[in-house]
Amino acid sequence: MNKKSFTEHIKKYAVTYLFIMLSVFFIIVSGMDIHYVASQLLLRLNRNAFIVLALIIPIIAGMGINFAITIGAMAAQIGLLLTISWGVSGIVGILLAGSITLVLGSLFGFLIGKLLNKMKGQETIGSMILGYFANGAYQLLFLFIFGSLIPLSDKVTIVGATGVQNTLNLTGSVGLYKAVDGIFQVPFLTGLYVLCACAAAFAVFQYTRKKTSLRRMAVTVGVVVFLAALTMVPAIGDIFRKTARHNAITVPVITWLLIGVLCLFNSTVMSTRLGQKFRAVGQSQTVANAAGIDVDRTRVIAIMISTVLAGWGQIVFMQSDGIGTFQTYAAHEQVGLYAGAAILVGGASIDRATNTQALIGTFLFHSLFITAQSAASNLFGDSAVGEYFRAFLSYGVIALALVIYAWRASKKKKEGSLDLSAMAKN
């Protein structure tokens, strides 16, 4: 890498590098047990990654960060509510909730898409306000319409009044808690080794089919071997292994497979005709339109996919280890904010995003979330500061991304026009 492209790289990923440094700093300052941090991080990654990945397609389609994924989360909560009310449990219950989310999410996504088409150029703020608006409609639905107009079982309603209970529980006899996570768990290290073996095998396979260069294969194999070797170091390996002080960290295989499938979906779609349309519309609506692409329809499809995926992500979140209950009237509120902030931290911007950025972003964002409270109480003697810091962080990074985007756009515009001072001299 030469010097110029190196500075370009640093500029492009300045936010990401800043967060890496912050994370390391916070982990040290918080004085938390590294095993605890690692286990929490893995847990949160598997809870949140799905939702963050749902943001990618609208970004590529030029619609900015779809904060209206909040509405997808609401669709998922309606799905969960009905599932609990009807008493369907286990993986069947999750599938039922997922199907309801698919139907409602598509419908909502269609409507959101239609509306965003009327406010081109303002999608980010538009989708955010839409989320707030939908929250009102959601409250009305859950407070007055469910239970009275739409009959529900008394498992979820407030006895002697209208409306849905304040907290919905997925645990115990409801049987939705860990319905996906709990299917198949393996120790983290076992999972890592299997993954490494698969990656190495795939790289070699691709090389024998001449789909990839020798160098790329070598790099992949090298990284894999290095990772595996790293866990052999006792100090590192023991973070994940069972020791006298803590249990081994395990990972839910099925959930991770789902996240993998979603990554694969995102990248597969991009190599189809539909993906080409997303990209074209994202880069220039005028050109796409001139080529005969139905711009509005393409954008609606992008938002529909995103809304449904976010809904499924919310179900994954709700059933995951350590959640199990949710605040009926508030659980969806921060979904868009946290997911949006996470993907931006990973180095995505208003107009480009990748799977890797989504995953790295989720990882970094949550590493700060975990450590913020103890770090703050160690630094300032007050853990409440950590709470402020979280809000500051989320909104701050979004504001920063918007500013950087506007700044880049104006710089690009300048580059496109004449350099008058240079012109006038000759």
Added chain:
Amino acid sequence: MSGDYILEMNHITKEYGSVAVLKDVTLRIRPGEIHALLGENGAGKSTLMNVLFGMPVIHSTGGYRGEVIVDGEKTNILSPMDAMDKGIGMVHQEFMLIPGFSITDNIKLNREITRPWAVSRVLGSDLEFLNRGRMAEDARAALDSVGMGIDELALVSGLPVGHMQFIEIAREIDKRGIKVLVFDEPTAVLTESEAQQLLGVMKDIASRGIAIIFITHRLDEVMDAADTITILRDGTLVQTLDKKKTSQEQLAALMIGRGDESVISVSRREKEISGKVAMEIRDLWVNMPGEVTRGVDLDVMEGEILGIGGLAGQGKIGIPNGIMGLYEAAGKVKLFGKDLPLNNAAGALKCGLAMVSEDRRGVGLLLDQSIEDNIVFSAMQVNGRFLKKWLGQKDAAAIRAHADKMVADLDIRCTSAQQPVGTLSGGNQQKVCVARALTLEPKFLFVAEPTRGIDIGAKQLVLDTLVRLNRETGMTIVMVSSELQELRSVCDRIAIIAEGRVEAVLRPGDSDVEFGLAMSGASRKGGKRK
């Protein structure tokens, strides 16, 4: 014999409301022919092409009369997609390319070669995989046919502007069954050698039997490449000529072709113009999108009305906007011997300059405000007039008196000076703009496109007002207009701008040929194109 033609557009008439923009125009093109379409702005070239491409703007305004025959078959083209299906393609003036895409992806945009798989068989062809290998092969072939050796997988964003034009052409050629290809001002952004290459490619395409419609204003290129030439003026067909039987001079005259028929009768000047220079413009560059001015040298004499004419997009509007500090500018401008600060709108107003903007509704007027507020707005902000001494409140009485005087002087038709400007007709709004500029008591007035979008009666009133101001107060006026006839009616001298520079300074009485050649950039010998 209609069978000879690949495309016939017979007796096309198109009206927007009561205004006919095309009157009984006929255009017939043979396979393998390069047919040039000439005309000033507003002559009807783009409307004719909009009809050919079935643009929504045509169909949403009541369609057109006449018939379109493609390959011997009478058709009604409903949409641009429909036109594409019928084998009519367009090379756009504005590049329709996506910078972040590779050349291949651009050439194949929305016509991708795909490979079906299990999921796409269920959920539709949108989910078929792109077959990038075959797409690249097609792109390679198309690029080779326009003589471009560049890598078909390179990103468009890094390419020089000149290459983009050729990629557009390659894309059109790649469309199978293309019969007619329209080139809209294709050489506008090209260097001399690229333009030559492009003309070569056009001839090559034509030799394969594709008919080409070549829209341009460069007469030398027309003489070089075209076989047949059709000239439009004011929405009517002037003539269709064989290239071999005409000359640049004849084409120029036919394009302008109104002699000295005048828009209004103008009182003769009593005193001769002093001969003192009011404004000295040297090497003025203005970065106004779509109207870039590239090094204008011009002297404006005290007391004269100087016209600035030329085709749209050549940079004439950039001149007043640059001097007034509304767009980024560079160069040297002296007003009455003193240096004028550039890129400083307030400074320009303070120096005694005023401008009536071409963008009346955008930057000219506050539409919800009353006439009187609009009239005094600039003077109040710039010179601090019409304000009471104590706390600087608006001096309502003075404003009213001044506004009433202006309304009477300029004959602004309104119920009262308190009426919101937005409710006035276009002509009266323009007069409010003039009134506001006059309230600044300028020594020097720029007027840009003063008659755009207003009816003929109002046009005469606005022009009369300008002439009267000039005669009575001796105010120096620079009037920029796309309407050459208007300029020839009221101006003492007319500078014609082509490609961002002064092409020629002419007298109103000079011949149509001279004006036509100047506007097409052909009067400058040797063609100093950058």
